Amino acid sequence: MQRFKNRFALITGGTNGMGYATARQFINEGGTAIITGRSNETVSNAVKELGPNALGITSNAGSMKDILQLQDQVRQHTNRIDLLFANAGYAKFAPLENGDEAHFDELFNMLVKGTFFTVQQMLPLMKKGSAIVLNTSVVTDMAVLNFSVYTAAKSAVQSFIKSFAAECTDKGIRVNGISPGYISTNGFNNTGLSQEQIAGAIQSIIPTIPFKRFGEPTEIAHAVLFLASEEAAYIHATELKVDAGVSTIGQ
Ligand SMILES: NC(=O)c1ccc[n+]([C@@H]2O[C@H](COP(=O)([O-])OP(=O)(O)OC[C@H]3O[C@@H](n4cnc5c(N)ncnc54)[C@H](OP(=O)(O)O)[C@@H]3O)[C@@H](O)[C@H]2O)c1
Numbered sequence: 436m437q438r439f440k441n442r443f444a445l446i447t448g449g450t451n452g453m454g455y456a457t458a459r460q461f462i463n464e465g466g467t468a469i470i471t472g473r474s475n476e477t478v479s480n481a482v483k484e485l486g487p488n489a490l491g492i493t494s495n496a497g498s499m500k501d502i503l504q505l506q507d508q509v510r511q512h513t514n515r516i517d518l519l520f521a522n523a524g525y526a527k528f529a530p531l532e533n534g535d536e537a538h539f540d541e542l543f544n545m546l547v548k549g550t551f552f553t554v555q556q557m558l559p560l561m562k563k564g565s566a567i568v569l570n571t572s573v574v575t576d577m578a579v580l581n582f583s584v585y586t587a588a589k590s591a592v593q594s595f596i597k598s599f600a601a602e603c604t605d606k607g608i609r610v611n612g613i614s615p616g617y618i619s620t621n622g623f624n625n626t627g628l629s630q631e632q633i634a635g636a637i638q639s640i641i642p643t644i645p646f647k648r649f650g651e652p653t654e655i656a657h658a659v660l661f662l663a664s665e666e667a668a669y670i671h672a673t674e675l676k677v678d679a680g681v682s683t684i685g686q
Contacts, residue, residue, distance in 0.1 A: 438664050439466030443513045447471045447496055447553060448523030450481040452620030453570065456652035457520055457659045462488045464660070469512060471496070471505075471523060496523035496549035497541065506556045516560045518663040521550045521592075522570040525625035528581040539584050546588040554599060563607030566663040569596055571674060573616045576682035593674060600672035609671045611662045616678025619649040643686050646679040 444461045448454040449470025458468035462485060470485070471494040472478045478491035492508045494501040509516065524546050529538045554567060561567070572589040574582055593612060600610035617640055623633045641647055658677045661667055676682060 437465035438660070439464045439517070442466040442517040443515060444468045444518040444520065444663070445471075445509060445516050445557060446518075446520045446522060447494070447549075449520075450477040450491075452622060453615065453618060453652045453655040453659075454520065454522040455481055455485075456656040457522070458485055458489060460653065460656040460660055461518070461663075462486065466517075467513070469509060469516075495545075496553065497545035499548070499552065502549065502552045502556060505553065506559065509557070509560060514560060515562055515565075516557055517565045518659075519554065519557050519561065519565075519567045520570070520659055520663075521553050521567070523549060524570070525622055526572075526574075526582065526585045528626050528628065529584060530581045531583060534584055542584050542588045543591075546585075547591045550592050550595060554595070558603075558606075558608075561606070561608050565608050566667075567599065567603070567608060567610045568659050568662050569593075569599075569610070569612040571596075571612050571614045573614055573676070573678045573682045575614065596674055597672055604671070609662075609667070611667070611670055611672070612674040613655060613658050613662065614674050614676045614678060614682070615650065615655050616676070616681045617644060617649045618652060618655060620652055644679050644681045645684055648679075650677065650679065 439461050446454045446458050449458045450472035458470050461468045467488045469490045471492050473495045475493050478493050482489045482491040490512050494505055569592050571593045574586045575590045575593050596612040603610050655677055658675055
C-alpha cells in the first residue's frame with residue numbers, strides 16, 4: 436500500500452519506539468518522515484536506519500526555545516505537513532511524598548507545554564485533509580502508583596484531543612489521539628527504575644493484560660497511520676485505545 440505517497444509527516448520522538456515504528460511504516464507507504472529527538476546522535480542514527488525518505492531535526496520537546504525554532508527547521512524541508520504525530524516523551528515515577536518541582540516541571544514542560552506549542556507551531560503548515568495524532572497513555576484510565584504527575588500530564592494531553600479538534604474543524608484538520616497500553620519499548624529506561632526493578636515490573640504487569648503480552652511499537656504505528664489515512668476521514672476528536680483491553684477489562 437502507498438497511502439502516503441508524496442505526503443510529509445512530522446513525528447516528534449521518532450528516534451525510537453512507537454515514533455520510530457510509525458516513521459518506518461509511513462516511509463514504507465510512500466511518505467517522507469521528519470523525526471525529532473533530543474540528541475544529534477540518536478537523530479542521525481535513526482535517519483540513517485530509516486533511509487533516504489527520513490529527515491531529522493534535533494529538538495527537545497521540553498524546550499520552548501527548540502519548539503519555537505521547529506517551524507523554520509521543518510520549512511527547510513517542506514512547507515506542508517500531512518501528519519503530525521506528537522509523541523515525544525517518557526514516563527517517570529515519583530511518589531507523592533517526594534515528587535519535587537523539578538520532576539513536575541520536567542514532565543509537564545515536555546508532555547503538556549511541548550504538545551501544545553508543537554501543535555501551535557505546526558498548524559501554519561497543515562492544510563485541509565491533514566491529521567494530528569496525540570499520544571496519550573493507558574494511565575489516564577487507571578491509578579498507577581507513583582505516577583500521579585505523569586498521569587496528570589497525559590490527562591492534559593488527552594483533553595487537548597477535544598479542544599484542538601474543535602479549533603481545527605474549520606481548517607479541515609482532523610485531530611485524534613491514541614492511548615497505548617503497555618508497549619515493548621525503551622520507555623521503561625526513563626522511569627528511574629533499575630533494570631532489576633524494570634524486569635520485576637514487567638513480570639507483574641503481564642498477567643494483568645488480557646492478551647498476556649506487551650504490545651509492539653508496530654501495533655501503535657498501524658493505529659496512528661490508520662487515523663492519518665483516508666480510511667479515517669470521518670474520525671475526529673476521538674481517542675483510540677490500543678491496549679489489548681487492559682484499561683477496560685484488565686485484572
Ligand atoms: N511504552 C509504553 O508502554 C507507553 C505507554 C503509553 C504511552 N507511552 C508514550 O509513548 C510515547 C513514546 O514512548 P515510547 O514508549 O515509544 O518510548 P521510547 O522508545 O523511549 O521513545 C521515546 C522517543 O521520544 C524521544 N524523546 C523523549 N523525550 C524527548 C524530548 N524531551 N524531546 C524530544 N524527543 C524526546 C526519544 O528520543 P531521544 O532519546 O532521541 O531524545 C524517543 O525517540 C511517549 O509519549 C510515552 O509517554 C508509552
